[in-house]
Structures are given as structure tokens and as C-alpha cells.
Amino acid sequence: MNAPRIEALPEGLANLADFEAPAQARVDAKAWAYLNGGAADEITLRANRSAWDAIRLQPRVLRDLGHGHTRVSLLGRELRHPILLAPIAYQRLFHADGELAIAHAAAAQEAGLVLSAQASVTMEDVAAPLLGDAGTGPLWFQLYWRDDRDFMRALLKRVEAAGYQALVLTVDAPVHGARDRERRAGFRLPEGIRAVNLGGVKKPLDLQPGQSALFDGLMPRAATWREIDWLRAESPLPLLLKGVTHADDAREALARGVTGFVVSNHGGRALDTLPASAELLPPLRAALGPEVPLLVDGGIRRGTDVLKAMALGANAVLLGRPYVHALAACGALGVAHALRLLRDELEIAMALCGCKTLADAGPALIWPGNFR
Numbered sequence: 001m002n003a004p005r006i007e008a009l010p011e012g013l014a015n016l017a018d019f020e021a022p023a024q025a026r027v028d029a030k031a032w033a034y035l036n037g038g039a040a041d042e043i044t045l046r047a048n049r050s051a052w053d054a055i056r057l058q059p060r061v062l063r064d065l066g067h068g069h070t071r072v073s074l075l076g077r078e079l080r081h082p083i084l085l086a087p088i089a090y091q092r093l094f095h096a097d098g099e100l101a102i103a104h105a106a107a108a109q110e111a112g113l114v115l116s117a118q119a120s121v122t123m124e125d126v127a128a129p130l131l132g133d134a135g136t137g138p139l140w141f142q143l144y145w146r147d148d149r150d151f152m153r154a155l156l157k158r159v160e161a162a163g164y165q166a167l168v169l170t171v172d173a174p175v176h177g178a179r180d181r182e183r184r185a186g187f188r189l190p191e192g193i194r195a196v197n198l199g200g201v202k203k204p205l206d207l208q209p210g211q212s213a214l215f216d217g218l219m220p221r222a223a224t225w226r227e228i229d230w231l232r233a234e235s236p237l238p239l240l241l242k243g244v245t246h247a248d249d250a251r252e253a254l255a256r257g258v259t260g261f262v263v264s265n266h267g268g269r270a271l272d273t274l275p276a277s278a279e280l281l282p283p284l285r286a287a288l289g290p291e292v293p294l295l296v297d298g299g300i301r302r303g304t305d306v307l308k309a310m311a312l313g314a315n316a317v318l319l320g321r322p323y324v325h326a327l328a329a330c331g332a333l334g335v336a337h338a339l340r341l342l343r344d345e346l347e348i349a350m351a352l353c354g355c356k357t358l359a360d361a362g363p364a365l366i367w368p369g370n371f372r
Helices: 016-026 029-036 043-054 098-108 123-130 149-161 180-185 213-221 225-234 247-255 277-288 303-311 321-353
Strands: 072-074 077-079 083-085 112-115 139-143 166-170 239-242 260-263 294-297 316-319
Touching: 016 321, 029 180, 029 321, 043 277, 043 303, 083 321, 098 112, 098 123, 098 321, 112 123, 123 139, 149 225, 166 225, 225 239, 247 277, 260 277, 277 294, 277 303, 303 316, 303 321, 316 321
Parallel strands: 083 112, 083 316, 112 139, 139 166, 166 239, 239 260, 260 294, 294 316
Antiparallel strands: 072 077
């Protein structure tokens, strides 16, 4: 599998939301529930979107914006723009080319990519389009902890050998959330779709009568601060934690050598009634200071959302479900088009707000009364 297929774009794709209908028409109903559902009553899922909508912008006018740009610096690299593709599992559920398609789209649009450990295409095939071109965005690998250090050690070596430039450990989902929509649909992975980069066999739970499968079986295997120390010792790659929401946890992580964070509530898929990502970002930035790399995901749909995220303290944003809708609708070309639409909207928003560069997008851009 070396190149994705090229498909025609449906007509009328003016924004990211326009991909949803053609995507749903092509995706199995059970897989659609898996992708779009959230935990429990989906309060956090809805809040992720409504929080960005609720933030108001306060533009400046009559500024000289000639030769402006969207470039940002992240982990020592200059990026053409601050938009990365978030880690989403099993993308061949939604299109036969899966993660290969999004890699080619990211390369075409100079976007970064964070590959899920549960990808349905090999990490080497995904890396190939994004390596060797200084104009492409960063290539990072997302991890879930597995309680098998020999397996994890081999995986880390493979990730580094494949050319990935950072690790992103998801820490907010040691167990699945209670995803009612997915369970009602009866979702199961179909034959032929699997996490191809995760070989080996998980150890069976060894439970005694009366013990909890969760607290006595799964949680003793979950990552703790000891595993953070182990990862830092085993891999030279920068380590970011995804899903830290409390400033004290972030400070602890920094003291242990963690590089940065993805501010995230797991797209509303883990613990329901968490604050929206847009609400979590400002207090973490205030607590950690200006130098710590912070990315944010959850509910990003518009260029104005990207600009608001930067104004609230993000260094970059991660786009999630909308790019999978674009993938399902029309493969690699769809994802590339979605990224281009978002990039164009960001430039328009900057111009209309008087921001020559994203360094101009600070707290003063947010209308008074919104959270800072």
C-alpha cells in the first residue's frame, strides 16, 4: 500500500460540516456511532463545540497586515500553520485507505499528524509521505500504556526507527468511557480491521472470586508516574501527555521531564461532564507559564476556533472527527480539502481581527467577559 486512491470531491463542500452528510452515507451505522458518539449523556461532547461558539472575538482594525503568515514554532520546528491531525483509531473503518490517506493529505497541506497506536495501517507506511520534506508538519506517535515492558520497549524502538519525532501518551482513558450510543449500536470491530502496529497478546486478567475486573484486574496495569519515568528513560523522543486537565498533574509531569501537553477531554468519549477543552486551556496556560508547549483538541471546526485557541494560549490545535468525515466522504483528497478550508478560514479570521501573525493573537483578542 503506497499511494491512496483519488476520488472526486462531492459538490457544495464549503466548510468542514459539509463533509458529514456524504460521510454518513458511506459509513456503516455501527461504525458511525463509534466515531461520533461520546460518553454517557454526551454533555462534554456537546460542550466541546458550544464552548468555542460562545467565545467572542474583539478585532483591531487599520493595521498593516502585509506579508502576514500563519507560521508557528513547536518543539523547535517552524510549522507553516498550527493545525495537526489528531490520533483516531482504526481509520480503515471509514475508508479503505485509512491512515495512509490522511498521511498523504497532511503532507499535501503541510499539516502535522499524530498517529494512533491503534492505527489500521503500519506506522512505516504512514510515515513515508511525511518524511524527507522540510515543509511538512511534525509526525508524532500516540501511545496507550501496555503492561508489558518488553513489548513497549520494542514498540518505542520501532517508532523511533520509523522517523516519528515525538511521543504522545494518552493518560485520561485507562478504561473506556460508558459510550451509550456505541453500545446501543452494537459496535464491534469487523473482520480485517485491527491495530496492526500492536502485535502480541495481552495478558489475561487473573482475578480471584469477588474481585473487580476493573479495580483488581485493569487498574493495576494502568500507567502511573513510574511509567512516565520509564518512558523518559527508554526513549530519547520528546514526550507529551494527552488528557491532563489539572495544573498539579501538569507540574508533576514537567518535573519528571515531560515536554508538553495536549489539553483534551478525549473528545467527550471518556469521562462525561468534564469541562470543554476551550475552558480547560486558559487555566493550564496560566498555571504553567508561556514556555510549556500546549496543544488543544475537541470541537475545532472553524478557522475562528483555531484563532481563539491560539489567543487562549495554545501553540497548535488538533483536528479530530471532521477530518475522518472528510476521509469517509472522499478519501485523501477530502482530507486535504478539509485542511485547506480550515487554513483559509484561519487566514481570513486573522485578517479580519487585525492579526498579522499568530503571535498577535493574545488574550486581548477575546471579548471581555469570556474566560481568559
